[in-house]
Amino acid sequence: MSSFTEEQIYRYSRHIILPEVGGKGQKKLLSSRVLLLGAGGLGSPAAMYLAAAGIGNLGIIDFDVVDMSNLQRQILHGVEDIGKPKAESARDTIKSLNPDVKVELYKERLSSENINRIFENYEIIVDGCDNFPTRYLVNDACIMMGKTNVHGSIFRFDGQVTVFKPKEGPCYRCLYPEPPPPGMVPSCQEAGVLGVLPGIIGTLQAVEVIKLILGIGKPLIGKLLLYNALDADFRQVKLRRDVNCPVCGDNPTIKELIDYEEFCGIARH
Amino acid sequence: MVTIKLFAVYREKAKTDRIELDIKTDTAIKDLLEILKERTPSIKDLLTGGRGMIAVNQEIARLDTVVKDGDEVALIPPVSGGVLV
Numbered sequence: 001m002s003s004f005t006e007e008q009i010y011r012y013s014r015h016i017i018l019p020e021v022g023g024k025g026q027k028k029l030l031s032s033r034v035l036l037l038g039a040g041g042l043g044s045p046a047a048m049y050l051a052a053a054g055i056g057n058l059g060i061i062d063f064d065v066v067d068m069s070n071l072q073r074q075i076l077h078g079v080e081d082i083g084k085p086k087a088e089s090a091r092d093t094i095k096s097l098n099p100d101v102k103v104e105l106y107k108e109r110l111s112s113e114n115i116n117r118i119f120e121n122y123e124i125i126v127d128g129c130d131n132f133p134t135r136y137l138v139n140d141a142c143i144m145m146g147k148t149n150v151h152g153s154i155f156r157f158d159g160q161v162t163v164f165k166p167k168e169g170p171c172y173r174c175l176y177p178e179p180p181p182p183g184m185v186p187s188c189q190e191a192g193v194l195g196v197l198p199g200i201i202g203t204l205q206a207v208e209v210i211k212l213i214l215g216i217g218k219p220l221i222g223k224l225l226l227y228n229a230l231d232a233d234f235r236q237v238k239l240r241r242d243v244n245c246p247v248c249g250d251n252p253t254i255k256e257l258i259d260y261e262e263f264c265g266i267a268r269h
Numbered sequence: 270m271v272t273i274k275l276f277a278v279y280r281e282k283a284k285t286d287r288i289e290l291d292i293k294t295d296t297a298i299k300d301l302l303e304i305l306k307e308r309t310p311s312i313k314d315l316l317t318g319g320r321g322m323i324a325v326n327q328e329i330a331r332l333d334t335v336v337k338d339g340d341e342v343a344l345i346p347p348v349s350g351g352v353l354v
Binding site: 159160235 | 276278281286320324327329343346347348
């Protein structure tokens, strides 16, 4: 884009005044392309802050519809959205917050069939999905396509955030080589989740996205940030790329995308 | 003495966020996990079938990493959350 409108200068004035962002950085944000996996607990705060920050192109993939039980944490949606596709509800909320943002919707289930077509349009993937088969699919696709994956995950009162940047740090499989056996890790529905927790974690993901686009600070590449809400405890664990990693290691054995769900047996929904 | 810090599902199952283990000599993680299974049967299954991440002194470790007196070992399971896409 060439220059700001007067309205944009005013809208983004608190960014533009920051030396770390400035007019140049704000233009970078406005021309960036970010894909949100899910318009749920993690995707809601991430989408809202990224939209408010002026991320120019936001993709949202979600095939679900808004349910009353989502409203405890999924702040993109309201009572009037119940029964509406989450992607559409998310777009309406984003548009009312910032019309500068172009929103692209994908109301489809992510799989090895469509992931390349969807991911190729974006620089950064914000992973807020709810199941391990998709986590592994997303990880492997990001490595194969060279996309940066800003990962957030939650369990009851615990959250994890990290950035998987191909060639610069480890990937999800360096931490957890294979999906956990069914039943080892209950889903949010089975386990419950403190409604604010995805707010904290999704917001941290938004911060990492903005840092990556602007090239400022130290992104969470090679570092896993752990948050426990009950203890108000933040800590970081240093990670390393595993040279034997089956997907990003020196001699990768996984060269094609895997749809794990067929044999993973994790309950959907 | 080695302090084992438990996260997420480990903590829920063990009903504690830390376990202290007296070890006489330097011990590999894989042996430490065997001691832990004996001590804390509630997380035995998770440790056996599990694929959690292990960090020693806040740095990712391997099963052959050796821990010594005073080290902190963290057991960090994968968590998911979020929405179905």
